[in-house]
Amino acid sequence: MAMNARLTWSTGARAGDVVKVRLLVQHPMETGYLQDLSGHTIKRNVIQWIRVQYDQREVFKVDTSSGIAANPFFEFYLRASVTGLVQVSWIDDAGVVGEYSRLLALQA
Amino acid sequence: MQQQVIELSVLSRRALLLGGAALGAFASTPSHAVVMSSGSLRTLVEMMEGVEGFNGHFEQFKKARVDLQMTLLADNGNSVPLSVEVNSAMSEEEHITDIYLLSQRNPVLVMARFHLGVASGKAMVNTRVRLAGSQKILAVARTNQGEWFFDEAQVVVTESACVDAS
Numbered sequence: 001m002a003m004n005a006r007l008t009w010s011t012g013a014r015a016g017d018v019v020k021v022r023l024l025v026q027h028p029m030e031t032g033y034l035q036d037l038s039g040h041t042i043k044r045n046v047i048q049w050i051r052v053q054y055d056q057r058e059v060f061k062v063d064t065s066s067g068i069a070a071n072p073f074f075e076f077y078l079r080a081s082v083t084g085l086v087q088v089s090w091i092d093d094a095g096v097v098g099e100y101s102r103l104l105a106l107q108a
Numbered sequence: 109m110q111q112q113v114i115e116l117s118v119l120s121r122r123a124l125l126l127g128g129a130a131l132g133a134f135a136s137t138p139s140h141a142v143v144m145s146s147g148s149l150r151t152l153v154e155m156m157e158g159v160e161g162f163n164g165h166f167e168q169f170k171k172a173r174v175d176l177q178m179t180l181l182a183d184n185g186n187s188v189p190l191s192v193e194v195n196s197a198m199s200e201e202e203h204i205t206d207i208y209l210l211s212q213r214n215p216v217l218v219m220a221r222f223h224l225g226v227a228s229g230k231a232m233v234n235t236r237v238r239l240a241g242s243q244k245i246l247a248v249a250r251t252n253q254g255e256w257f258f259d260e261a262q263v264v265v266t267e268s269a270c271v272d273a274s
Contacts, residue, residue, distance in 0.1 A: 018229035031238070033215065033270050059227040067211055067219030067238050069187035075234035079198075079227055 005088055005100035013080045014107050021060075023074045025050060025090060025098065031066040045093045047072060054104065055084035080106055150217065155210045155246055158217040162248075162256065174259035176247040185239040185269035192247040194231035194257070198224075204231040206250040213243035215270065238269040 004026040013019045025047065032044025044066065052060040059078045078086075087101040156162050156169070178190035196204045207222040219237050231249070239245075242265050248258045 029238075031215075031270070054227070057227060058223075059225070061223040062233075062235075063218075063221040063223075065216045065219055067209070067214050067216050069236040069238050073234075073236050075191075075232075076222070076224075077228050077230035077232060079229035 005098065007086060007088060007100060007102045009104070011105075012107050013104070015081055017080045018077050019080050019104070021052075021076055021078055021086070023050070023052070023076070023088060025072050025088075025100075027070065027072060027090075027092065027098075029064075029066065029068060029070045029072065033066075047090050047092045050074070050088065050090040052076075052078075053087045053089075054078055055082055080104065082106065149212050149243060152246075155212065155217060156248075158210065159208055159248060161250070165256065168254075169256045169258065171258055171260070173257045174247050174249050176245065176259040176261045178245065178261050178263055180262075180264065182239065182263055182265045184267050185241065185265040186267075187236045188239050188263065188265070189234070189236050190245065190261075191234040192232065192249075192259075194249045196231045196249075196251070198226060198229055198231055200226055203228075203252050204249050205252050206248075207231070207233060208246075208248040208250075209235075209237065210246040210248060211237075211239065211243060212245070214238070214240045239263065239265045240270040241265050241268045 006024040008022045009019050027047050028045065029047065030042050030045040032041065034042050036042055046066050047064045049061060049063050050072070051058060060076050062074060064072060083106045084104060085101050086104050088099065090098045173195040175193045176190065179188065182188045192207055194204050194207065196202060198204065203226050204224050207224065209219040210217055211219050220235060222233050224231055242263065245261045245263060246258055248256060250256055
């Protein structure tokens with residue numbers, strides 16, 4: 001199943017600025033406690049961690065659990081230094097790996 | 109001879125009754141029961157047991173520097189927004205390394221653990237959590253010097269996240 005993510009920030013950041021990043025990952029985050037309409041327990045499937053790298057270095061990581069709402073949303077900050085790729089990767093209980101990346105372009 | 113026959117029939121009747129009782133107990137267990145421990149509220153000590161490296165250092169555990177903001181009343185526990193801000197320069201000398209979000213009632217104690225560092229620039233995170241009923245939420249921050257700070261918030265949840273969809 002193809003997983004999507006969305007990564008947003010306001011444009012116009014300069015080197016040295018602290019940029020607010022919004023990350024939304026499309027994932028059901030099944031807790032393993034709920035049942036479907038026929039009464040069968042839905043198998044637990046949550047994202048185990050989400051890692052964010054900026055210019056090849058890890059700037060943010062979150063260890064997630066079933067306590068995080070479906071379609072996990074995170075807002076965090078990173079210190080802009082160079083124009084570089086922001087790469088997001090994650091893995092879920094089913095072993096499905098997700099990846100998404102977007103270029104953070106700084107203003108001169 | 110007569111005596112022995114009576115004893116046998118008593119025994120078999122007892123065995124039958126016991127067997128029937130066992131069968132009844134088995135049948136009364138619903139096949140779709142889900143084991144869940146969200147009924148009880150954890151104490152602060154129990155909550156902090158889930159935090160790696162804390163090891164009960166309550167003498168270094170202060171309610172300061174962390175600001176946990178969340179709604180007082182959540183209509184639906186499936187998605188409750190919250191924000192955690194920690195007062196820190198996020199410099200090489202002094203920065204926040206981890207932020208934990210702990211739940212008092214959820215079946216899973218540690219809802220999330222954030223790994224931050226100097227590259228973060230600002231120790232603030234915002235997310236949406238699932239809550240299994242009204243409870244206290246703890247936001248715990250660890251500095252690079254091994255200090256621990258926290259803030260707590262009480263939230264009333266009208267509809268728990270752990271209810272059946274069917």
